[in-house]
Amino acid sequence: MASPENNRRIEIYDTTLRDGTQGVGVSLTLTDKLAITQLLDEMGVDFVEGGYPLSNPKDVAYFEEVQKLELKHTRVCAFGMTRRKGIDPADDQGMQALVNSGAPIITIVGKTWDLHVDEVLRISREENLAMIRDSVAFCRSADSVQEVFYDAEHFFDGYRANPEYARQTLQAAIDGGATRLVLCDTNGGSMTDWVTQVMAELKEKLAVDADTSAESLPSLAIHCHNDAGLAVANSQAAVAAGAVQVQGTINGIGERCGNVDLLTVIANLKLKLGYDCLIDGAVARLGELSDAVYEKAAVEPNDGQPYVGDNAFAHKGGMHVHAVQRIAHSYEHVEPESVGNQRRILVSELSGRSNIAATLGQKFGDAVTPEVQTNLLTKVQDLEHRGYQFEHAPASLELLMYEAIGQRPSFWVRDHYRCVILGVPEEPTQTEAIVKLTVGDEVEHRVAEGDGPVNALDAALRKALRAHYPQIDELTLTDYAVRVVNPTAQSAAKVRATAEFEARGVDGNLRRFSTIGVDENIVDASWQALSDAIQYYLIEVGAEK
Known part of the structure; x- marks a missing residue:
């Protein structure tokens, strides 16, 4: 558990707005990105990477609009690549976009793995070093820039292939004035013992390379992807070995298998290991932060997510x-x-x-x-x-x-329902539902059209009940799902229909609840879920039968 010697400050660098949006299905509007920035600032996140100001108009607009926010804790970072080969940084469009973004922190990503230098960029290794050094120095010299972080892309793979050259790329960033050296496990395949070994070797060897003391070198940071399922373990191993900063995303969203989940890392560092991160009280809001990012990113929450998932406890x-x-x-x-x-x-x-x-x-x-x-x-x-x-x-x-305690009221008695679906080629399908109920002493026989049988049944049932129970107008269907229960029965299989509703209770608070129906007939399973939901709500609001 927490150890007194571990209470040093660990910087949290969030790249949800940039690296996270590379995940499949993830999309954030400009408004979303600004709202997330504000929330991260309230939590005390040290750095928020807003994007690449040359890549698209949304990121350009973000760096303009974020300056209007009154951020108390967070410093905004602009991300970009090194200058192009053979071009002076002052003449490079990407370099100009970074320093003109107004961001106080610039994060420069460069090639560390000689494979990428030789086969992807197809430039000399000396030119790659110059690109790193020149780019960092150019950004560092800008009046608006406070610090430059250097992202050593594919560092752990590059260090395995050619440790001397990998260190030379870091030295180039040091020579340019970088204040953080970010070791990236870009492919996400490194094992934890390898991360620990590299971290242990690196500062000593960098100090020898630079002919200086380790204390005078830029601090190390870690940026892990999760392709081997070890992003959290690798990030924590790097911190234990001296890294002062962890980069990642909220909920671990990102390309392929995602980035390290900062929420898990923060909870582990703070609650388990005793490190100092975020502001006081922020860890107790991790669930809120998780929900907000899932909602804005239009990504289904991971119920099994450590600490914040619905199933975590x-x-x-x-x-x-x-x-x-x-x-x-x-x-x-x-x-x-x-x-x-x-x-x-x-x-x-x-x-x-x-x-x-x-x-x-x-x-x-x-x-x-x-x-x-x-x-x-x-x-x-x-x-x-x-x-x-x-x-x-x-x-x-x-x-x-x-039912078990004999207190389930009967708000109505169903006589029957019927659904009629008319499908004509090249014309919209039409669905009509007919519901006949006895409510008290009155017979209600109603017809309604809808977008499919579930919607039509819901509309017809509400028509039949509205005069007796006007409260049902407060009830909204928010989600509906059907799953086959016994697929081996093929088209005769049972289906499970789950309906989620929301409504305001008698206390005025909005609440959600779900009901379920099972039958071989998908319409009857849906009817069970719909009718049970309405009956449950009427019980909750104290409707008289």
Whole structure:
């Protein structure tokens, strides 16, 4: 755990806005990038890399607009490549774009691996060294630039292939005035022991190369990709060996397998190892930061993500739940709240009675008797055997609880429903749903059109209920998913329909809940999920049947 000698400051350098956007499916608007910058500043992130000001109009606009933000902790970095071969930096368009960006920090990336110099750039190795040295020096000389960081691309591969030349590229950056030497595991394939070995050798040998003391050299930083699944381990190994800065992205988004996940690194450094990073209280907001970046990047959250994922503190096995209820740290390595997360107790076929009590006890109180726990657990196990899954449909589980204690109201009685789909070649498909219900003493027989059977059924059901339960207009379907339960049955397989809704409760707070339906007929499975959701909401708002 935390060690007193480890409390030195570790800089956090975020490249979500640049390296992260190279991930498949990731897209950030200018507004998104500015909002993320503001949030990172509030957390105390030391450096935010905004992009390459020559690559696209959005990045150009970012560097103009970010200067209008009143940042308290974060310094913005502009990223770019070395000058082109045979061109003076002052005449190079890329160099000019970097110094004109207004960013106080410039990050220059250069070639370290002789393979890239020889076969990709196809220039002499001496010219590559000159490009690095000249580019760093040009940016460092600009009045608006406070520091220049040098990103040694493919450093660990280059060092393995030709350690002497790899060190020469770093020396060129030192000669140009770089203040950080960033060792990049660009291919993401380095093993942790190799990172440790290289870090141990590097400062001593650089000092010999430069004929100076190690203390007078620029500080080392680490930038890892995750292609071998070791980005977090490699980043922490580098810090243990003396790196003062970790570069990465929020949630680990990025090209191929992604960058190192800064959230995991920060939590480990701060909570486990005792290093100083971010500002006080920021670690408890990591969950909030994770959610915000997922939402703005239009990327599905990773439920199994360490510390901040929905499943990071989810307990399903009955034995685990029983232990957690007695001693939380018996199955939790940190408190969920310490990283902005919360404990989740799941009910499934693997559950014990402890899961039922922990999940439903707070809401239903003394009604969750041992007998009810046993009966409900038996019901859940039977339904999950038939394809239901209550982990992601807690509202359906609560409806089962209402049934188990004899308190589930009947808001209506269904007579029937029918869906008619008219498909004509080269014309839009038309869908019509007919619903007939008895609500109290009245028969409601309604018809509605929609974009497919689920939408049409939802519209027809609401028409039938609106006069009796106007509260349903507050209920919004936000997500709908269907999954085949037993694919070996092919087209006759059962399907599981899950519907997610959101609405404001009686306390005015917006809340989300999910329900589930299972049937061989996709429409009937969907009807189960839709109708259960409306009934659950009516119970929650105290509607009279």
